Amino acid sequence: MNLNRISEPVRTELKEFENQFADVLKTRVALIDLITKYILRQKGKKIRPILVLLSAKLCGEINRRTYIAANLVELLHTATLIHDDVVDDAKTRRGIASVNAVWKNKASVLIGDYLLSKGLLLSLENNEYDFLQLTSEAVKRMSEGELLQIQKARNFDATEETYFRVISDKTASLIKTCCKLGALSTAKDKTDIDRLGSFGENIGISFQLRDDILDYTGRKKLLGKSTGNDLKEKKFTLPLIVALRNAPKKKSAGIMKLIKSDRTKKFDEVYEFVVEFGGVDYALKKADEYSSAAKTALNDFKSSDVKDAMIGFVEFVSRRDY
Amino acid sequence: MNLNRISEPVRTELKEFENQFADVLKTRVALIDLITKYILRQKGKKIRPILVLLSAKLCGEINRRTYIAANLVELLHTATLIHDDVVDDAKTRRGIASVNAVWKNKASVLIGDYLLSKGLLLSLENNEYDFLQLTSEAVKRMSEGELLQIQKARNFDATEETYFRVISDKTASLIKTCCKLGALSTAKDKTDIDRLGSFGENIGISFQLRDDILDYTGRKKLLGKSTGNDLKEKKFTLPLIVALRNAPKKKSAGIMKLIKSDRTKKFDEVYEFVVEFGGVDYALKKADEYSSAAKTALNDFKSSDVKDAMIGFVEFVSRRDY
Numbered sequence: 001m002n003l004n005r006i007s008e009p010v011r012t013e014l015k016e017f018e019n020q021f022a023d024v025l026k027t028r029v030a031l032i033d034l035i036t037k038y039i040l041r042q043k044g045k046k047i048r049p050i051l052v053l054l055s056a057k058l059c060g061e062i063n064r065r066t067y068i069a070a071n072l073v074e075l076l077h078t079a080t081l082i083h084d085d086v087v088d089d090a091k092t093r094r095g096i097a098s099v100n101a102v103w104k105n106k107a108s109v110l111i112g113d114y115l116l117s118k119g120l121l122l123s124l125e126n127n128e129y130d131f132l133q134l135t136s137e138a139v140k141r142m143s144e145g146e147l148l149q150i151q152k153a154r155n156f157d158a159t160e161e162t163y164f165r166v167i168s169d170k171t172a173s174l175i176k177t178c179c180k181l182g183a184l185s186t187a188k189d190k191t192d193i194d195r196l197g198s199f200g201e202n203i204g205i206s207f208q209l210r211d212d213i214l215d216y217t218g219r220k221k222l223l224g225k226s227t228g229n230d231l232k233e234k235k236f237t238l239p240l241i242v243a244l245r246n247a248p249k250k251k252s253a254g255i256m257k258l259i260k261s262d263r264t265k266k267f268d269e270v271y272e273f274v275v276e277f278g279g280v281d282y283a284l285k286k287a288d289e290y291s292s293a294a295k296t297a298l299n300d301f302k303s304s305d306v307k308d309a310m311i312g313f314v315e316f317v318s319r320r321d322y
Numbered sequence: 323m324n325l326n327r328i329s330e331p332v333r334t335e336l337k338e339f340e341n342q343f344a345d346v347l348k349t350r351v352a353l354i355d356l357i358t359k360y361i362l363r364q365k366g367k368k369i370r371p372i373l374v375l376l377s378a379k380l381c382g383e384i385n386r387r388t389y390i391a392a393n394l395v396e397l398l399h400t401a402t403l404i405h406d407d408v409v410d411d412a413k414t415r416r417g418i419a420s421v422n423a424v425w426k427n428k429a430s431v432l433i434g435d436y437l438l439s440k441g442l443l444l445s446l447e448n449n450e451y452d453f454l455q456l457t458s459e460a461v462k463r464m465s466e467g468e469l470l471q472i473q474k475a476r477n478f479d480a481t482e483e484t485y486f487r488v489i490s491d492k493t494a495s496l497i498k499t500c501c502k503l504g505a506l507s508t509a510k511d512k513t514d515i516d517r518l519g520s521f522g523e524n525i526g527i528s529f530q531l532r533d534d535i536l537d538y539t540g541r542k543k544l545l546g547k548s549t550g551n552d553l554k555e556k557k558f559t560l561p562l563i564v565a566l567r568n569a570p571k572k573k574s575a576g577i578m579k580l581i582k583s584d585r586t587k588k589f590d591e592v593y594e595f596v597v598e599f600g601g602v603d604y605a606l607k608k609a610d611e612y613s614s615a616a617k618t619a620l621n622d623f624k625s626s627d628v629k630d631a632m633i634g635f636v637e638f639v640s641r642r643d644y
Contacts, residue, residue, distance in 0.1 A: 083435075
C-alpha cells in the first residue's frame with residue numbers, strides 16, 4: 001500500500017483539512033503569507049494529519065474537533081521541520097530550497113515560533129485543553145529524547161534500555177499523540193483512545209528502528225539517503241548496541257576504539273561488525289515485533305476500509321527495502 | 323533607582339520564585355540538568371518575574387498563581403534567549419559563554435523547546451488557561467512584529483505607523499503580558515488588569531524607543547554596546563523615519579541611496595542626517611510621552627512602596643544615558 005491508498009478512506013476529509021490549513025496560515029503580515037504559501041508548495045506527505053483522520057474515523061465520526069487536532073499537529077510538525085533545517089543548516093526540503101535557504105535563519109526561526117503559537121491559540125480558542133496537554137507532553141518528550149541521545153553519544157554508554165527510551169520519546173511520542181488526538185475527537189469509549197495510543201506508540205518505535213537499521217544497511221541509490229550518519233554523530237543505535245554486547249570483549253573494545261577515532265574508512269568496518277554479531281538481525285526482529293503489536297492494538301475494531309488502511313500503514317512503514 | 327531597589331518590595335517573593343524556578347528546571351535527563359544549571363549560573367536580570375510580582379502585589383496579595391505566572395514568563399524568556407543566540411551565532415551571554423557555544427546549536431534549540439513545553443505544561447497542570455491564552459498571543463505578536471520589521475527592511479517602506487506596530491508587537495506585547503499576568507493572579511477588580519496592561523504596553527514601547535535612539539546616539543564605552551546595528555540590518559527605526567520625512571526630498575533621496583549602498587562610512591553621515599532633521603528629538607519626545615502614559619496608568623492606585631517601585635521602574639527605563 002502506498003500513502004495514496006492509505007489515505008483513500010479519508011480522501012474528502014483530507015482535502016477539507018488542506019483547505020482549513022491554508023486558511024489557518026493566513027495573516028495580516030505579508031512576509032508571513034509569502035513564506036507560508038511557499039511552505040504549502042513544498043507539499044509534505046501529511047502523514048500526521050492522515051493518522052489523525054484515520055484514527056478519528058476508526059473510532060467514530062470525523063467532526064470539527066478532528067480538524068482542530070489535524071491542524072494542530074501539522075502546525076507543530078511544520079514548525080519543527082523549519083527549526084530543524086536551521087539547526088542542520090539544510091539547504092533543501094522536499095526537493096526545493098529550504099525556508100532558511102531563502103529567508104535566512106532569523107526569519108525561519110520566527111516563522112517556526114509563529115506557527116507554534118498559532119497551534120496553541122487554535123486549541124485555546126476552541127477550549128481543547130486535552131489536545132494541548134497531550135501535545136505539550138509530546139513536545140517535552142521529543143526534546144528530552146533527543147537530548148538523552150546526545151548525552152549518551154557523548155558518554156558512549158547507550159544500552160538497549162536507554163535506546164528504547166530515546167526512540168519512544170523522540171519519535172513515537174508524536175505519532176502516538178496524533179493517533180490519540182484523532183480518537184479523542186470521536187471515540188465514545190475511553191478504551192478506544194488507549195488502543196489508538198498503543199497503535200501509535202508501536203508503529204512509531206517500529207518506524208524509528210527501521211530508520212536506524214537503514215542507516216547501516218540502506219542503499220544510497222535506492223533511498224536517496226546516505227548511510228553511516230548515526231555513526232558520524234556517534235549515535236549508538238540498536239544494531240550497534242547489540243553487536244557490541246554479543247561480540248567477544250576484545251573485539252568490541254577494538255570497535256569502540258575505532259568509533260572514537262576519526263578514521264575515514266571506519267563505517268565499512270563497523271557495518272561488517274554489526275552484521276556479523278547479529279545487530280541487524282536482532283533489530284529487524286524487534287521492528288517486526290513492534291509492527292505486530294501495532295496491528296494487534298487494532299484487533300478489537302471491526303473490519304472496515306479504515307482499519308485496512310491503518311494495517312496498510314503498518315506495512316508501509318515496514319516495507320522499506322534493505 | 324536601580325533594579326535592586328525596584329525589586330525591594332518583593333524581595334522575599336523573588337527569592338521564593340528563584341527557588342521554585344530551579345525546581346521547575348529539574349529533570350530526569352542528566353544533560354538537561356547540566357545545561358539548566360549552567361543557565362541559572364548566567365543570572366539574568368529577572369525583569370519579567372519582577373514585573374509579574376510587582377504587578378500582582380500592586381493589585382492584591384501574591385499567591386500560588388502569581389508564582390506560576392512568574393515561572394511561565396521566565397521559562398518562555400529563557401527559551402527565547404537561547405534560540406536567539408543560536409540564530410545570531412552569539413558566543414557569549416551575560417558575560418559567560420552562551421549555551422550554543424558550549425553545547426552546539428542542536429542541543430541549544432532542543433533545550434529551548436524543552437523549556438517552552440515546560441511552561442505550557444506548568445500552566446495546563448494548574449488549569450491556568452487564561453495565562454496560556456495571554457502568553458500564546460504574546461508569542462504570536464512577538465514573531466509577527468519581528469517578521470513585519472524584516473519585511474519593511476527588505477522593502478524600504480517603513481512608516482511611523484508601521485514602526486509603532488512593530489515595536490508594540492515585538493517588544494511591548496511580552497512586557498504587557500507580564501504585568502497583566504501578575505494582575506490577573508491577584509486583582510479583584512477587572513479594571514486593575516487593564517490598568518496594568520496599559521502600564522506594561524507603554525513602558526514596553528518607551529523602552530524600545532530608547533533602545534532604538536541609543537543605536538544612533540549611544541556611546542560605545544559607556545554602554546558596552548556598539549551603535550549603527552539597526553542601520554546595518556536596514557531596520558528603519560523612528561529617528562530615521564522621521565528625519566527622512568522632515569528633510570527636503572532631494573536630501574532624503576540621497577540618504578536612501580547611501581543606506582542601500584554598502585559604503586563603510588555611511589553610519590556617520592546617516593547619524594548627522596538623523597540629528598539634523600529632528601529624528602532623535604522627535605523620538606525622545608515620543609519616549610517621554612509613553613513613559614508618562616505608563617505612570618498615568620497607575621494613577622488610581624493608592625500610594626505604596628510597590629507603586630513607588632513601579633514608577634521607579636519607568637524612570638529606570640528612561641534614565642539610560644545618551
